[in-house]
Amino acid sequence: MQQFKDYTGSVYGGLGHLLYTYSQAKGLVISEKLEQVQNLERFDFSLLRDLLTDMQQHIHMPALGLDIAEHVQPKHLGIIAYIALSCNTLGEALQRYYDFHRLVYDGSALQVNMLGDYLAIGWGNMPFHITTQVTHELAIALMLQFMKYFMNCEDIQVHEVHFVHPAPKNTVLYEQYFRCRVRFSQPVAQIILPVHELAKSFCQGDQTLQNLLMQQAQSLLDKLPHSTQLDQRLQQAILIGIQKNQYQIEPISQQLNMSVRQLQRHLQQQGTTYQQRMQEVRHLLAEQYLKDPHLSLQEIALLLSYSEQSAFQRAFKQWTGFTPQQWRQQQYL
Template identity: 85%
Template sequence: MQQFKDYTGSVYGGLGHLLYAYSQAKGLAISEKLKQIQNLERVDFCLWRELLTEMQQHCQIPAFGLEVAEFVQPKHLGIIAYIALSCNTLGEALQRYYDFHRLIYDGSPLQVNMLDDYLAIGWGDIPYHLTTQVTHELSIALMLQFLKCFMALDDIHIHEVHFIHPAPKNIAIYEQYFRCKVRFSQPISQIIIPVYELAKPFHQGDQTLQHLLMQQAQALLNKLPNSTQLDQRLQQAILTGLQKNQYQIEPIAQQLNMSVRQLQRHLQQQGTTYQQRMQEVRHLLAEQYLKDPHLSLQEIALLLSYSEQSAFQRAFKQWSGFTPQQWRQQQYS
């Protein structure tokens, strides 16, 4: 471990939850080391690498990182996943990933280059001895698996995938998984996508929600790694719950894998209540929607899960001291 002494990179704590979920699904014994990181906001990259290496050696599965990626859920990637879910196209989602990738792995810049008619997204500038084939294949496979499962892009076409480490015996496994040519011993680990793929649309895009999530993500970047993971996940859950009219405390607590009492106790320790947090999110979202002149007050009320426009108007006046009409007029005066 001495060779890693000066290395300060870290990964999002949700990736530790991913390894835990994989271990449970496969009936593997869960090490104390893996248990100890379950409540961490971020995990040192060296520890993350150790855990992956130990699990790979125990399982003896070829292309281990590809198998782990099959179990990814949006919660394992944090706010960056919810931002992607609010995008309109693959290109927009990849741009947001570029903007906020440090929230997943903070340690080296993501490299994005145009190669004629292709876009190359690479993981460079990480010292070779700090990486393994598994760390790189999992990084690429997580992005691809997320796009397939949660962005409904099962037909995404990849031109090539490159890895810096030497070729294993089972190259065919990688080419079957990525459905393209996979090259090893390359200068940089990267995924190369045809530019025309970037225009592929997503059906659930919501620009207002994305804007609010991006503000939150930027705030997290600014104070990395001191954010509170539970509070971040709570705000995400309320934001998305409002879109589905499932914002009551019971489904939100369930989404956070907590009991209602546990969530109430956490909020009480912060001097607030669930109702206050939910109204804060509603207020933020309401202001973003009001900035869109094409949305009527009735539509905004529905987007915020109010059954009547009058209830939204009363709530907004309590929050801001203005009616929604007055607040909107101020924005354009």
Template identity: 80%
Template sequence: MQLLKDYTGSVYGGLGHLLYAYSQAKGLVISKKLEQVQNLERFDYSIWRELLTDIQQQIHVPALGLDIADYVQPKHLGIIAYIALSCTTLGEALHRYHDLHRLVYDGSSLQVNMQDDYLMIGWGDIPFHLTTQVTNEIAIALMIKFLYLFMEFDSIYVYEIHFTHPAPPNIALYEQYFHCKVRFSQPVAQIVLPIQELAKPFRQGDQTLHHLLMQQAQALLDKLPNSTTLDHRLQQAILTGLQKNLYQIEPISRQLGMSIRQLQRHLQQQDTTYQNRVQEVRHLLAEQYLKDPHLSLLEIALLLSYSEQSAFQRAFKHWTGRTPQQWRKQQHTSP
């Protein structure tokens, strides 16, 4: 019963890779436990906490969680970082982070509240006795780094950072790191942002992602030999729309500078519908994503804007007559 009571979810395996990279950079001993999680897609939060404690016992640096977070790369956050690369504003990125946060850590919902002119983003579901200052530090620092990876460093104004544990002797170190007031012994670990920051635009789009999207668009167009320039633009709009969960006909037609009726009429002339076109894109992308062994079915489902993995699995079986697992296995065994 105690095990069930203390179970608080799992973390993304990429965070294990982050700790490995940090340990190597600092010349630390790589523990057997850290070695064991390197090939895991996910592992228990309790192991994550133990790994951080092991590192803390080896290296005595103030604000260890902040130090570790400095080594994070998009690959350590997984598909959530990949999706964020297609966002255009801070508000959009935070919205996607909220939706997909469970991919990084599924034991606690991300709580977002507004008070006066401020947005509070926090983690309140984890029992206090199961957290440490380091686990809270790295959770908040990773989210800040998540944003800084895609925006100019000085362009985000954070109002305050709150931690639940008592204040350490070096508060100034935290305030220098976050560039804002940092409070300790607070009810919730959270980030406080002025609401006006949500409209902040990202720097120029990531060229790697842009190239990938263009490849995907071309692959789709190759399967539509009679496509027009409008179809080309439609494919691209659906591709990026799926990653932003904004693929419905209203925002897509607006992006194309058309009314919904005009877009529907164009598709009717091709004996298809908007929903069919979305499913075509999803099908082709699904097969492309399934070829990547590093993407889990849940990650693929979210990339395709399915709220549940089961919905993606049903759709894929409808398209191909096989489950995603069966299709992937056949691809792996094919010569």
């Protein structure tokens, strides 16, 4: 692929869906450009910038990026959201965000720096003329809004927020939103957090993940003639375990306060094995993820804890008789 001088990288397709959702909520006319990105796995950052600029010209709203971020849902951020939902603390979630941030936006490396008792997270390599105030608003607000969405009632305390573009007319809106000092015309767009915030635990992270995924996995329990509370707990443990790549029978049985032998005996009485139950969950999760047109096969393989995409493809063909790509294409016929 040819690289142009001002190539700005690509963004996750779910951000296009977020803009669509926001436009509908605000009663805006859906442009042809916005329609065209709805089923793309990724699209150029420059197109996201242009969509935001067009939106700004039509709606004339100050701090537009902050308002759009209020509508974010896990599906708009894709794999990072699914992974973050299995984390226990803010620090763990931020570490995973750092590991996989290029899946949301691959044009600029995420910079994480320690500043004494503070942690600065920002984007410093984007040329000034390629970005806008709204693109930086959206980037920072999306990260903060998503983290706050899954925290306990006690919100994340932000120390400062920096933007590279000049201050707009009404800076009070920004200070009210972030509830901290907001600086403009800074060298780097970044959010600065006290280090002690990293130890904060997420609000029922496992429960949130369960609610997202159990909609599909519940059908497995419905097939069991005598579903028990243990089966439901096992289902949840496998779901969470797959997200964390800790789905082997040993850690799962420990979560259930059982020995491996006790769990195997329980499943034997139902005419199944742990391996079969785990693969059934993987199968249903795979179909759930494949219905999201923005997730690539590589990302889905990672979400299902496969070390290689080819291993996921072989397993899926054994389950359904189709390759993942063939199955996905059938959904849009």
